[in-house]
Amino acid sequence: MSDVLILNGRMIDPASGVDEARDVLLRDRRVAAVELPGALKSVAAAETIDAAGMIVAPGLVDVHVHLREPGQTYKETIATGTAAAAAGGFTAVVAMPNTVPVNDSVAGLEWMLDAARESVVKLFAMPAATVGSMGGELTDFAALCAVGAVGFTDDGKPVLEDHVMRAALVAAARAGVPVSQHAEDTRLTGGCSMNAGQVAFRLGLRGMTVEAEARIVERDIRLLREIEKAEGLRPHLHVQHVSTARAMDAIRDAKSQGLHVTCEVAPHHFALTEDAIADYDTRAKMNPPLRAEADRAAMVAALMDGTVDCIATDHAPHAAHEKEQEFERAPNGITGLETALGLALRVLHKGQGMSLARVMQLMSAAPAGIVKLEGRGTLGVGSVADIVVFDAAAAWNFDVARTRSKSRNSPFDGAAMLGRVMATVCEGQVVYRGSE
Amino acid sequence: MARSSKYAAGCLLSVEDLSVGEVSAVLGLTARLEAMPKNERAEMLGGRRVALLFYESSTRTRTSFELAAKSLGATTTLVSDKSSSIEKGESLKDTGLTLRALGAECIILRHPASGAPFLLARETGLPVLNAGDGMHEHPSQALLDLRTILTRLGLDASRVDATSLRGITVVITGDILHSRVARSNAMLLPRLGAKVLLCGPERLLPGDALGLGEGVEIVREFDAALSRSQVAMMLRIQKERLAGLELDLGDYIARYQLNGERLAACAPEALVMHPGPMIRGLEIAGDVADGPNSAIEEQVSHGLAVRSALLVRAMGLGGFKSVTV
Numbered sequence: 001m002s003d004v005l006i007l008n009g010r011m012i013d014p015a016s017g018v019d020e021a022r023d024v025l026l027r028d029r030r031v032a033a034v035e036l037p038g039a040l041k042s043v044a045a046a047e048t049i050d051a052a053g054m055i056v057a058p059g060l061v062d063v064h065v066h067l068r069e070p071g072q073t074y075k076e077t078i079a080t081g082t083a084a085a086a087a088g089g090f091t092a093v094v095a096m097p098n099t100v101p102v103n104d105s106v107a108g109l110e111w112m113l114d115a116a117r118e119s120v121v122k123l124f125a126m127p128a129a130t131v132g133s134m135g136g137e138l139t140d141f142a143a144l145c146a147v148g149a150v151g152f153t154d155d156g157k158p159v160l161e162d163h164v165m166r167a168a169l170v171a172a173a174r175a176g177v178p179v180s181q182h183a184e185d186t187r188l189t190g191g192c193s194m195n196a197g198q199v200a201f202r203l204g205l206r207g208m209t210v211e212a213e214a215r216i217v218e219r220d221i222r223l224l225r226e227i228e229k230a231e232g233l234r235p236h237l238h239v240q241h242v243s244t245a246r247a248m249d250a251i252r253d254a255k256s257q258g259l260h261v262t263c264e265v266a267p268h269h270f271a272l273t274e275d276a277i278a279d280y281d282t283r284a285k286m287n288p289p290l291r292a293e294a295d296r297a298a299m300v301a302a303l304m305d306g307t308v309d310c311i312a313t314d315h316a317p318h319a320a321h322e323k324e325q326e327f328e329r330a331p332n333g334i335t336g337l338e339t340a341l342g343l344a345l346r347v348l349h350k351g352q353g354m355s356l357a358r359v360m361q362l363m364s365a366a367p368a369g370i371v372k373l374e375g376r377g378t379l380g381v382g383s384v385a386d387i388v389v390f391d392a393a394a395a396w397n398f399d400v401a402r403t404r405s406k407s408r409n410s411p412f413d414g415a416a417m418l419g420r421v422m423a424t425v426c427e428g429q430v431v432y433r434g435s436e
Numbered sequence: 437m438a439r440s441s442k443y444a445a446g447c448l449l450s451v452e453d454l455s456v457g458e459v460s461a462v463l464g465l466t467a468r469l470e471a472m473p474k475n476e477r478a479e480m481l482g483g484r485r486v487a488l489l490f491y492e493s494s495t496r497t498r499t500s501f502e503l504a505a506k507s508l509g510a511t512t513t514l515v516s517d518k519s520s521s522i523e524k525g526e527s528l529k530d531t532g533l534t535l536r537a538l539g540a541e542c543i544i545l546r547h548p549a550s551g552a553p554f555l556l557a558r559e560t561g562l563p564v565l566n567a568g569d570g571m572h573e574h575p576s577q578a579l580l581d582l583r584t585i586l587t588r589l590g591l592d593a594s595r596v597d598a599t600s601l602r603g604i605t606v607v608i609t610g611d612i613l614h615s616r617v618a619r620s621n622a623m624l625l626p627r628l629g630a631k632v633l634l635c636g637p638e639r640l641l642p643g644d645a646l647g648l649g650e651g652v653e654i655v656r657e658f659d660a661a662l663s664r665s666q667v668a669m670m671l672r673i674q675k676e677r678l679a680g681l682e683l684d685l686g687d688y689i690a691r692y693q694l695n696g697e698r699l700a701a702c703a704p705e706a707l708v709m710h711p712g713p714m715i716r717g718l719e720i721a722g723d724v725a726d727g728p729n730s731a732i733e734e735q736v737s738h739g740l741a742v743r744s745a746l747l748v749r750a751m752g753l754g755g756f757k758s759v760t761v
Contacts, residue, residue, distance in 0.1 A: 201644035205550050205571075205572075325529075326547070326549035327550065327551045328550065329549065
């Protein structure tokens, strides 16, 4: 495989503590050399990326994407969704199992991960925790892990029954992977289409309460504690897309007690509030819903204070005709792969003063660690040659008409972004080149 | 207002679409249309096409919009979900585009989903009149209620400003949670100077209702609220939207029914209103509904007049520049 040189950039690699000028040589899908500027100039590489004025960082990792294949390829395919990922600077994504059929079998998982799907970046998957994501019988965790499962989830739905969630946590602990939970007590959210509160009342929409999210998080944490005590196991709970201060407080508390809990926050939950729904804009409809300003501020605070482990997009493409419906009927979800970095840099780095190293930690090293991606999320010599090169100072506006995704359901069309991806390299191959 | 670029002028999706000046202009137009000779009025919308698109049952609203359109000379067509391709799964967008292709120049929409008129207005580009959307709003009802209040209180019903209802307290009682009429009135009347008291049990009136705006207050005890009010609007309990909520009706009647005894004790002079449909013996006693304080039938008549004005406004007719903002 041909060599790639990335010269003159500022390398930010939180995992190895590097934040200074470095040139990088990529060879045979690996990082072959990381040297002071100039040291690699005698190498004759097939491809050279001039990263002067740019940040060179480990490729971004998203532990929560919906690629809709198999079964809903009119919304997205693995090829189009991962092309959007590459454009957003991501080099590895974890596909959720709520495809049609649900990804709950070895055959299904192998099909999804097959090269014939033409994934543009490295594709990983979390199969369903229960058969058909029906919340009853567990899937075969050991067999699925043997063919590449990096965790288990019934995402889109919670694992509601205590004894089933308990069994899932135990089985996942034995397999050494997390259970990733969509925290929503669906017994409390029937017919709801946005956050509960004054805005929902004024719009005449039924609202999901903070309690519906917090109750499941609190229940799962209790199960962790019980399992640690009773079984001597150390299960790993990963809480998806936390959106409420109350759930975040529960997670902070559990972490301080030493339980193995990690969590993600989606860019829309730190960038927007329920006011974005305005006149029933279905592009601002997702689950968990956009919350009140106090909750948004709590997500930002938790990102700043270290409670949040990673940023994940919950990229959820839907066809135009599905979103062009009455608000209550329109499906939940927005696309997010191409706007995540631009929002993180604008809201957290520029807006809150978060260091670039911490942003990279949240978007690469930490998510890679949560799902144990060997050799990813870092740029140490010998690690996988997954790299994003971006201009951290470039201000631009997202134009959804130019998305690589098959769908355009983004509330960020026209929104200000900070930081433009100039190149994405996955396993030594340049998979995206930005213009300018 | 701010929404104008996305929506055709003449839309009425929410009472928030109307500035106080526009509310005043609608009332002025209503008065002028009412005073107009019948034959002249019948030419106002001659040859124009109005579609009534109803996804929910309705007696008053549908009939009054239809009669209003006809009295102005417009051709009307009624499409209901029960007897159209909506039953076959046609979307609201496609239904709207079909009506537009058939020449509809204005669509009057009633729909069980909050916000549906916004979708229809965006997708068709036509003026859309919201005839009730889910639990959200019923703006023409609030305007006809306003006209009823002004008329019965002996105030000028042909114009309003921000102080027209100063000193007037309106209590809206009952199933506020599910009521689009309550929301539209609570968002409109305070802008004209009124105080609005919302009254009902917690389950039908959550504290979040205070977000409807300035000038709105929650009072749990009906007698106390009624004693402070010059106008009492009663609301039906919307069984079709209760979604599993269970109520002790006997207890509800004891605490919230407007009956002759309560009216005499708390507010013998109060104007009694009800947007209908009313359930006699539940939220309101029959003798009060038929009694001298009741303006319930006048509300219906004002509905016809106000909806005529809204149709003329929707069609953007010349000579009424002040209302075609």
